[in-house]
Amino acid sequence: MSPGGPALLHAAVVADDPDELVPLCLPVVDAALAVGAPVEVVLDRRGARAFRAARPDAGLQLPSPVDVDAATLGHRLADRETGAVVVGRVCADAAPPDRPFAEDALTVLLADRPLSVVCVYAPAQVEEARRTHPWLLTAGGPVLSPDHTPPATTSPVPAAVLGSSVDRVPVPDGAALAALRHRFAAAVRDAGLDGERAEAAVLAAHEAMLLACGVDLAGRADLPPGDHTLDVRVSAEAVVAECRGVPRDPGGSGMADQDPRFAHLARFCDHATAHDDRHGRTVRVLTGTR
Amino acid sequence: MTVDAGPAHAHLLQVAESDHAQRVGTAAWLDRELAFGAKVFYKGWLGDDGRIEKHWIAGPQATVRTRRALETGQLEFMAFPHLIDLVGGTAEGLHRVQSEELHRALDEGWTSVAMTQESSRRPLGDADEVAVFARQEGGYDALADRFPLHVLCQLTTAVENEAAVVHSLGIHHRGVLDVGWGARESCGRWRVSGDLDAHVAQRFGGALTGAMRQALADAEEGTGRSPDLHVDLAAVGFVDVACAQLMVLAARSAPAGQRLVLHDPPRLLRRLLDALERPDSIVLSEGGAA
Numbered sequence: 171m172s173p174g175g176p177a178l179l180h181a182a183v184v185a186d187d188p189d190e191l192v193p194l195c196l197p198v199v200d201a202a203l204a205v206g207a208p209v210e211v212v213l214d215r216r217g218a219r220a221f222r223a224a225r226p227d228a229g230l231q232l233p234s235p236v237d238v239d240a241a242t243l244g245h246r247l248a249d250r251e252t253g254a255v256v257v258g259r260v261c262a263d264a265a266p267p268d269r270p271f272a273e274d275a276l277t278v279l280l281a282d283r284p285l286s287v288v289c290v291y292a293p294a295q296v297e298e299a300r301r302t303h304p305w306l307l308t309a310g311g312p313v314l315s316p317d318h319t320p321p322a323t324t325s326p327v328p329a330a331v332l333g334s335s336v337d338r339v340p341v342p343d344g345a346a347l348a349a350l351r352h353r354f355a356a357a358v359r360d361a362g363l364d365g366e367r368a369e370a371a372v373l374a375a376h377e378a379m380l381l382a383c384g385v386d387l388a389g390r391a392d393l394p395p396g397d398h399t400l401d402v403r404v405s406a407e408a409v410v411a412e413c414r415g416v417p418r419d420p421g422g423s424g425m426a427d428q429d430p431r432f433a434h435l436a437r438f439c440d441h442a443t444a445h446d447d448r449h450g451r452t453v454r455v456l457t458g459t460r
Numbered sequence: 461m462t463v464d465a466g467p468a469h470a471h472l473l474q475v476a477e478s479d480h481a482q483r484v485g486t487a488a489w490l491d492r493e494l495a496f497g498a499k500v501f502y503k504g505w506l507g508d509d510g511r512i513e514k515h516w517i518a519g520p521q522a523t524v525r526t527r528r529a530l531e532t533g534q535l536e537f538m539a540f541p542h543l544i545d546l547v548g549g550t551a552e553g554l555h556r557v558q559s560e561e562l563h564r565a566l567d568e569g570w571t572s573v574a575m576t577q578e579s580s581r582r583p584l585g586d587a588d589e590v591a592v593f594a595r596q597e598g599g600y601d602a603l604a605d606r607f608p609l610h611v612l613c614q615l616t617t618a619v620e621n622e623a624a625v626v627h628s629l630g631i632h633h634r635g636v637l638d639v640g641w642g643a644r645e646s647c648g649r650w651r652v653s654g655d656l657d658a659h660v661a662q663r664f665g666g667a668l669t670g671a672m673r674q675a676l677a678d679a680e681e682g683t684g685r686s687p688d689l690h691v692d693l694a695a696v697g698f699v700d701v702a703c704a705q706l707m708v709l710a711a712r713s714a715p716a717g718q719r720l721v722l723h724d725p726p727r728l729l730r731r732l733l734d735a736l737e738r739p740d741s742i743v744l745s746e747g748g749a750a
Contacts, residue, residue: 387705
């Protein structure tokens, strides 16, 4: 799990051979074993043998790498038990164009899952490893990767899931909220919604942006300045407002789905989700069009 | 934002978030008043060199008509420090200056008079200062009721503290032109227009509080009026959670017997207020007489 709390630890570990790799991973592995959480090692025969030798009494799961697909790894891990650990080269061994997609998919899809996913990279891949992982696993434990490029708000989530991005609206401050509503209302109209249901979808998108920016209902109401964006996604079944809040001066806004605003906006759409990460918060509100 | 539309308000507070936006709105107001043949008195700040030539109304940001009016005397400028010397820091002093200017203009044969002042940058840090400010502004109302006088008070939020902004809105609730919303008092109703969202919530809250307080004060003066505040929302297109919550808070904090009656509310407002546990002192009315 992330050192910052019960969320995903998605870390890269850079090692040339199993003898170097195992000591780096053991603190994370032992922490999981200590609480009875499952540990899965997806490495070739040499790597698996090194882990088994290091912890002969632990019930490690050792699937063959050929049975684990990088493209579906996020779904495969989505229902893992709390505290579970996976160590492997699944993404690193994927075809180069697929690697960043697979890593971003893990970062986004598992953002609020209390898991540890440790991706093993060779020293020649260190730059890519640092760029695609929020964390790096070092001899001193997990450290934030200074070179991590967070996934774009839309690209890691396939269009088949949330629809295609049809508009992207920068929302730098509260004065831009009117533009957010105007542009989202146009998309909602184009998607075939009207009347109260269309107005409710716009209200939900507006409130989603405020929640994404951590605006507290009990405190100052206005949107703090930052690089916030609304991504409007439309599919055959739904229109989605994907609000990404990145305040310049992040405060302790607490868990998004426990914020009273989350309960309010959920009344005005069909489905709402919120994800926190170390850079900000993404809130999605979905309204069906059929 | 511009005031160059619709009938002129006798006493209007123009709210802008930057000097530039304030000048755009004021330039339009000035041009219209001058075009309709009013004598205009302008109170404002000069730079360190104290030269009117450096003020924006003498430069290209003003219209040709405004610059010519400065030369002919149709537009008179007074610097704030000089005004403060004349007024002596009292409401009575300001009333005297207002009255002298008005009567001098009428004696000179001008058919109407207009007065405007820039954001005063007063801290309004305590109740006494707020009371003096309210009495000073009341002087404009008293004159506008009896004479052909238009008053434009400029409030630039970038140069004022939060307390000054909120109190200014409360004192000027009868005529407000803000970013994206406005309010005016007419036929016993407080008529609000535009979008009420988190960006303007603090200002809307200040105006609402002022309107509630005024309704109560009018009732307590033995006028036979009800202390209820009747708010006409027919021209409001959007209300978010923050502003709906302000309505709930205003109603909850009102003394027993005072109600907030909302006429023609946007259709989602009822759902929002119900989600916020609307108190009995908020009454929703679809049309009908006040």
